[in-house]
Amino acid sequence: MSFLRSRFFQAVVVLVVSFVVLRWGIRPPAPWSVIQLYMFVVLMAVLIYVSADSDSWRAFVRPIRSTLVDPDRRHVRGAFLVALPLLLGYYAYTQAAARPQAPPELRAVHPAPPASIRFRGKEINISGVDNPLRKDGAALRKHVAAGAATYVRNCMYCHGDNLDGKGHFASGFNPPPANFQDPGTIAMLQEAYLFWRIAKGAPGLPKESTPWNSVMPAWEDRLTEEQIWQVILYLYDATGQQPRRWETAH
Amino acid sequence: MKARTSSSSLATRGSFHCAWLVFCAAALALAATLPAEAQEAARDPAYRAFPLIGSRLAVWAVAQLHLNFAAFILGVPIFALIIEIIGWRTGEPRYDWLSHEFVKLTFAAFSTTALLGAALLFLFVGYYPRFWTYMTSIFFPTYWVYALLFFAETFTVYLWYYGWDWLAGPRKWIHVGLGVLSNLFGTAILFVANSWVTFMISPGGVDESGALKGSVWGAINNFTWMPINIHRLIANIVFGGTIAAAYAAFRFLAAKTDEERARYDWMGYIGNFVALAAFIVLPFAGYWLGREIYAFNQTMGITMMGGFMSWLWIIQAILIGILFLGSNYYLWLGMERIPGSERYRKYVPPMLIVLTLGFMVWATPRSLVLTLDEARAMGGTHHPLLGVLGVMSAKNTVVNLMILTTFLSFVLYRRANRVSTRGWVGTGMAVQWAAFGVAAAIVVFYGVYGYFVESIVRIGFSVYQVLAVLAAIVLVMAIDIPMFRGARSTGRIRWGTIAPRSQYVLILLAVTFTWLMGLMGFARSGIRQHWHVYGILRDTSPEAVTPALGYAANVITVVTIVFFALVMFIFWLGGLGEKGRTATHGHAPAPMLAGGSDADA
Numbered sequence: 001m002s003f004l005r006s007r008f009f010q011a012v013v014v015l016v017v018s019f020v021v022l023r024w025g026i027r028p029p030a031p032w033s034v035i036q037l038y039m040f041v042v043l044m045a046v047l048i049y050v051s052a053d054s055d056s057w058r059a060f061v062r063p064i065r066s067t068l069v070d071p072d073r074r075h076v077r078g079a080f081l082v083a084l085p086l087l088l089g090y091y092a093y094t095q096a097a098a099r100p101q102a103p104p105e106l107r108a109v110h111p112a113p114p115a116s117i118r119f120r121g122k123e124i125n126i127s128g129v130d131n132p133l134r135k136d137g138a139a140l141r142k143h144v145a146a147g148a149a150t151y152v153r154n155c156m157y158c159h160g161d162n163l164d165g166k167g168h169f170a171s172g173f174n175p176p177p178a179n180f181q182d183p184g185t186i187a188m189l190q191e192a193y194l195f196w197r198i199a200k201g202a203p204g205l206p207k208e209s210t211p212w213n214s215v216m217p218a219w220e221d222r223l224t225e226e227q228i229w230q231v232i233l234y235l236y237d238a239t240g241q242q243p244r245r246w247e248t249a250h
Numbered sequence: 251m252k253a254r255t256s257s258s259s260l261a262t263r264g265s266f267h268c269a270w271l272v273f274c275a276a277a278l279a280l281a282a283t284l285p286a287e288a289q290e291a292a293r294d295p296a297y298r299a300f301p302l303i304g305s306r307l308a309v310w311a312v313a314q315l316h317l318n319f320a321a322f323i324l325g326v327p328i329f330a331l332i333i334e335i336i337g338w339r340t341g342e343p344r345y346d347w348l349s350h351e352f353v354k355l356t357f358a359a360f361s362t363t364a365l366l367g368a369a370l371l372f373l374f375v376g377y378y379p380r381f382w383t384y385m386t387s388i389f390f391p392t393y394w395v396y397a398l399l400f401f402a403e404t405f406t407v408y409l410w411y412y413g414w415d416w417l418a419g420p421r422k423w424i425h426v427g428l429g430v431l432s433n434l435f436g437t438a439i440l441f442v443a444n445s446w447v448t449f450m451i452s453p454g455g456v457d458e459s460g461a462l463k464g465s466v467w468g469a470i471n472n473f474t475w476m477p478i479n480i481h482r483l484i485a486n487i488v489f490g491g492t493i494a495a496a497y498a499a500f501r502f503l504a505a506k507t508d509e510e511r512a513r514y515d516w517m518g519y520i521g522n523f524v525a526l527a528a529f530i531v532l533p534f535a536g537y538w539l540g541r542e543i544y545a546f547n548q549t550m551g552i553t554m555m556g557g558f559m560s561w562l563w564i565i566q567a568i569l570i571g572i573l574f575l576g577s578n579y580y581l582w583l584g585m586e587r588i589p590g591s592e593r594y595r596k597y598v599p600p601m602l603i604v605l606t607l608g609f610m611v612w613a614t615p616r617s618l619v620l621t622l623d624e625a626r627a628m629g630g631t632h633h634p635l636l637g638v639l640g641v642m643s644a645k646n647t648v649v650n651l652m653i654l655t656t657f658l659s660f661v662l663y664r665r666a667n668r669v670s671t672r673g674w675v676g677t678g679m680a681v682q683w684a685a686f687g688v689a690a691a692i693v694v695f696y697g698v699y700g701y702f703v704e705s706i707v708r709i710g711f712s713v714y715q716v717l718a719v720l721a722a723i724v725l726v727m728a729i730d731i732p733m734f735r736g737a738r739s740t741g742r743i744r745w746g747t748i749a750p751r752s753q754y755v756l757i758l759l760a761v762t763f764t765w766l767m768g769l770m771g772f773a774r775s776g777i778r779q780h781w782h783v784y785g786i787l788r789d790t791s792p793e794a795v796t797p798a799l800g801y802a803a804n805v806i807t808v809v810t811i812v813f814f815a816l817v818m819f820i821f822w823l824g825g826l827g828e829k830g831r832t833a834t835h836g837h838a839p840a841p842m843l844a845g846g847s848d849a850d851a
């Protein structure tokens with residue numbers, strides 16, 4: 001069949017196959033915003049492919065041209081004349097129709113921390129500080145165990161007993177509780193950053209992160225400074241992640 | 251002294267005087283503000299409001315336009331000089347013509363740059379007096395250096411441009427020397443201006459209150475000064491190359507004769523080649539800059555990469571992806587005008603696939619835009635697959651692979667019409683392919699390994715990846731050049747026969763790059779957030795908030811449009827002068843390219 005070898009047909013096939021793979025081939029499903037981005041790239045690549053030399057470009061344009069002008073394609077043309085406006089109308093409808101769903105939003109997951117915070121009236125430096133409990137190698141296990149206890153008592157309901165963000169309450173919250181197993185959370189943060197987040201919670205997030213609807217509580221009135229450092233030790237210990245180190249300025 | 255010097259277009263000469271007037275006016279304004287600053291610092295308001303659009307928008311737009319023009323007139327002479335030297339050493343007149351053509355473009359944009367610079371100064375002095383007073387208290391000595399450099403730059407470029415015929419022949423070396431000098435002055439200007447802007451990001455050499463501790467050198471040589479110097483220097487070359495190529499594309503599309511088409515086709519090719527060559531090293535310079543920002547202040551680093559700007563990097567990645575795809579596409583289209591290139595057609599699809607997949611990974615967001623349902627379906631805001639692709643390890647890996655692919659495109663283009671006559675050609679090619687393969691393997695190896703080490707080690711890996719790619723490039727070229735010296739030709743390049751759509755690609759590249767510059771300018775200023783000088787001088791104006799990305803994108807778009815409108819107007823003026831003098835043009839004007847050489851670049 002000659003149209004199987006036609007450039008136009010190939011281009012359409014590539015687009016359709018890519019869409020199917022991206023939409024249904026990725027598990028769990030990728031967000032729509034990402035699929036759109038990927039499809040844009042694929043579309044560009046396909047256009048480049050069909051137009052990278054003159055023969056191929058002519059072959060690509062030929063069916064389009066003939067559909068537009070050839071007398072014997074009158075019916076196809078007519079079909080397009082009906083189908084295209086309908087499709088556009090449908091698209092407009094999907095865009096305009098109200099959905100019972102909050103619009104997608106971009107959350108700044110890791111806003112910049114302040115340089116220092118006030119913790120129960122005491123000034124604590126956030127930049128350049130390491131977990132003070134790590135210095136004491138002998139007592140490390142004890143601190144981790146204490147941290148585990150703190151975690152189970154306070155954090156597990158949201159962040160889950162596997163530290164994977166799937167606690168009992170998790171499904172009720174948007175944004176969902178952080179998944180500490182994920183390499184994109186605590187593994188790329190310094191311990192001092194965690195200290196700030198745990199002490200100040202969602203209310204302590206900076207202005208630039210609005211709208212901010214996180215339920216992460218501020219723990220500074222409930223946990224002591226030491227308890228927070230302990231629970232941080234536990235988070236890294238239990239997930240096997242390493243905290244990010246401070247880079248030494250030259 | 252022949253026709254050109256005497257009949258040099260009135261437009262350019264006039265504009266040159268204009269540049270001087272503007273500069274003197276600016277200097278006067280500066281001098282006038284100083285005593286006022288001393289006497290009335292206390293009484294002066296910290297800000298004044300610019301009518302209608304507000305001070306910030308006014309400063310933003312003018313600064314960006316000034317930067318665009320400045321980047322152009324600093325970037326173009328760098329490669330104009332290289333091309334002139336090529337022409338001088340090889341004795342081929344077309345290179346000399348092209349170099350002169352490039353300097354002509356620079357020249358035409360000179361006065362606009364100065365004009366915008368003066369406007370920027372007025373805006374600072376008038377609308378941000380407290381800020382300007384503070385900057386002056388630190389940087390006053392450098393103002394004089396800047397003025398002197400501007401003087402020296404103007405003078406040497408003037409001589410370089412008008413002395414072209416006069417310093418030809420045996421005196422050519424003097425002329426080339428002038429070109430070198432112009433570039434040295436130009437680069438020095440860039441470095442001085444960069445010291446101000448980098449001080450605002452990462453102030454150094456001052457105490458807590460912002461007073462200078464030692465000499466002004468401490469403030470100049472702050473954390474980000476050198477990285478931005480390098481990043482901008484390279485970016486300016488790319489920018490100059492793309493704008494010059496876009497200019498050639500316009501001339502190509504408007505050309506009436508085959509001969510003209512051939513000439514501008516070639517000019518566009520060289521412009522794009524220059525842009526591409528410099529573009530390839532830009533990511534490396536960018537990472538260095540990023541690292542220095544982290545080293546200066548972790549918070550700022552996080553703001554830049556992970557905070558509210560994380561989406562900005564996705565847009566940056568899309569723009570860069572377009573640049574990669576576009577410039578490869580241009581090379582592939584260009585192969586059509588080379589007899590013998592059919593042999594290499596079959597490489598296009600695999601290269602396209604690598605570039606496309608690379609683009610997709612490079613543009614994968616770290617923070618996803620999600621609806622709640624999608625978040626639920628994913629079981630969190632983190633996607634197991636996209637999360638893997640969204641991190642630095644993956645991005646560094648694909649960008650290095652894209653660079654390698656682009657380089658391969660270029661290597662194939664280079665040999666499109668040549669058949670090596672060397673006996674060792676089989677071995678040579680095998681070593682070349684092996685170099686590509688090994689470099690790709692190293693890049694992928696460290697990319698994958700990067701997932702298993704902590705971030706501080708991982709950052710070091712990108713250095714190995716870069717070194718592998720650079721080593722492959724050097725090795726391949728070291729073999730390629732001797733291998734194809736004196737090669738048998740399969741036919742001459744038919745300059746001017748390239749498909750016209752390629753010329754639109756050149757224009758698209760220029761627009762994309764200009765937009766990218768605007769976006770990165772926003773990033774650079776945005777990471778200071780509500781500070782004029784980070785951590786030292788707070789922005790207390792009503793406009794201290796960092797604007798949203800969508801708003802910034804609109805501003806950048808408008809600025810880009812204005813920039814191209816101005817550029818087109820200036821080039822059009824240059825063309826007017828040319829029309830008047832074609833009859834008397836004495837300088838070998840149009841090297842015949844249709845039958846030109848087949849050894850290019």
Ligand code: HEM
Pocket residue numbers: 317321447478481482483485486532533534535536537539540541570763766767768770771773774
């Ligand atoms: C493919 C890689 C890159 C390209 C093509 C690129 C391009 C550019 C361009 C065109 C500019 C404007 C230069 C000027 O105004 O003269 C710029 C500036 C900048 N770039 Fe990049 N860049 C790249 C990578 C990076 C990376 C990886 C980072 C940081 C992590 C970075 C950070 C910046 C910053 C902060 C500026 C603003 C500096 C200024 O004021 O000029 N860039 N970049």
